Amino acid sequence: MIRCDVAVIGAGPGGYVAGIRAAQLGAKTVVVERWELGGVCLNTGCIPTKTLIHTAELYRKLQRADRFGIQVDSVRLDMPALLKHKNKVVKANRSGVAALFKSHGIEVIRGDARVTAPGVVKVDSEEVQAKSIIIATGGAPAEIAGLETNGKTVIGSTEALEMTEVPERVAVVGAGVLGSEFACIWNAFGAKVTLIEMMPHVLPNEDAELTKRLTGIFKKRGIDVRTNTHVAKLDTTDSGVRLEIEGPKQDAVNADLVLVGIGLKCNSEVVTETPGLGVATGARGSIVVNERMETTAPGIYAIGDVINKTWTAHGASAEGRVAAANAAGRDEKMDYRVVPTCNFTSPEVASVGRTESQAREAGIDVKVGRFGYLASGRAHAIGETEGLVKIVGDTATDEVVGVHIMGAEAGELIAAAAMAMAMEATVEEMAHTIQAHPTLAETLKDAAEDYFGMGIHTPAR
Ligand SMILES: Cc1cc2nc3c(=O)[nH]c(=O)nc-3n(C[C@H](O)[C@H](O)[C@H](O)COP(=O)(O)OP(=O)(O)OC[C@H]3O[C@@H](n4cnc5c(N)ncnc54)[C@H](O)[C@@H]3O)c2cc1C
DSSP: OEEEEEEEEOOSTTHHHHHHHHHHTTOOEEEEESSOTTHHHHHHSHHHHHHHHHHHHHHHHHHTGGGGTOOOSOOOOOHHHHHHHHHHHHHHHHHHHHHHHHHTTOEEEESOEEEEETTEEEETTEEEEEEEEEEOOOEEEOOOTTOOOOSSSEEOHHHHTTOSSOOSEEEEEOOSHHHHHHHHHHHHTTOEEEEEOSSSSSSTTSOHHHHHHHHHHHHHTTOEEEOSOEEEEEEEETTEEEEEEESSSOSOEEESEEEEOOOEEEOOHHHHTSTTOOOOBOGGGOBOOOTTOBOSSTTEEEOGGGGOSOOSHHHHHHHHHHHHHHHTTOOOOOOOSSOOEEEOOSSOEEEEEOOHHHHHHTTOOEEEEEEEGGGOHHHHHTTOOOOEEEEEEETTTOBEEEEEEESTTHHHHHHHHHHHHHTTOBHHHHHHSOOOTTOTTHHHHHHHHHHTTOOTTSOOO
């Protein structure tokens, strides 16, 4: 039997961060993991997809390198080499987590854990007794009736990351972040991509003005985007898959491969299989928590995808820091006001805070400043002029309530906006912040000036 102060179940970006923070605060910490250190994010999520996306962007740029004065005679994609590179990146990051655990004196136990009683975690025949338990078991794709995956012609993102060949014709069901990112990867690699989405635009959770433009860009790049459309029937045929769809365009979609990018469930069996534990669950099997990340059972915390909140790695890590601090005797609360997101589509869409319409629905009277990449010198220099920055401010105070960016490097630019919002900056303060020239960051300043009708690079109204 192992005794510790904090037992963390799951070593994804929620669990490994919680484990390290607990150890930093002096807690004897044990982390249990049944699969690979780093969880979904590091092994089959954020890191491998972004490795593929980097290659996709590079490939796209090389194909039009003549625009930039480089004649490239032959550009050829080498999928086996790309997979080798991806696996190397994943392995390096995984070793990084193992080294951090070691340096913080964290014991790692391999195996499938169950919380069998308050303060007790069972891992096969091993028992861990802990003063506090942090559940960080993540989530997984949920099977959707009629769209069940078979690992060959109907697949999920994990299989998509292992493909050694680019499919000729691929249908992607769901234009959320996962589906849209893969649609962009395969489009860049030369596949004929059909992207099917029930909502009116791709990335339905993002600002509609941006995603309407993004839908147009996807179409211009040759992606057959079918919005307001749903799959009525999926049949596997000798030559692949046939999808009957209902939407404005009714013709069936024939593809070699279908990626299902919809449906999620929480891995809460770690507590739900123990009767009488007292951990309440909600939608998608999620574990219910308060702002201190406490579940309804004393001494048990939950963080990350298993609580069905942000479904992001950085959200899970932020929750992990809060849970670890509280488990170590501090008193911290999770603040969801500033949690940026980035969709690594081509171009990227990143945001923080409320959209214009969300703010209005919440009863905030807002004003918007806009700036297009078309007026940015830097955007022209790098050949990335399709982009728009929107700053949403509270008319009463001019405090920034949201920033939304579609365009090259949006994911990097959103950092400045997140910092501004964390510091409760006003749009005026963003307008007064001097940005280096020529950078894409200047678009933030320009959008802030436009909010006041004072944009130097905006035509007079
Ligand atoms: C294709 C894809 C791309 C993504 N891209 C991004 C991105 O760019 N940016 C971003 O922020 N997010 C991205 N995400 C989402 C991100 O991966 C998740 O939000 C993040 O991994 C959640 O972290 P977590 O720690 O809650 O759970 P996980 O990363 O899922 O980790 C949970 C860990 O718990 C372990 N576990 C589960 N049950 C048990 C048990 N009973 N006993 C022992 N161990 C257990 C699992 O094996 C796993 O390792 C992506 C996801 C996917 C699928």
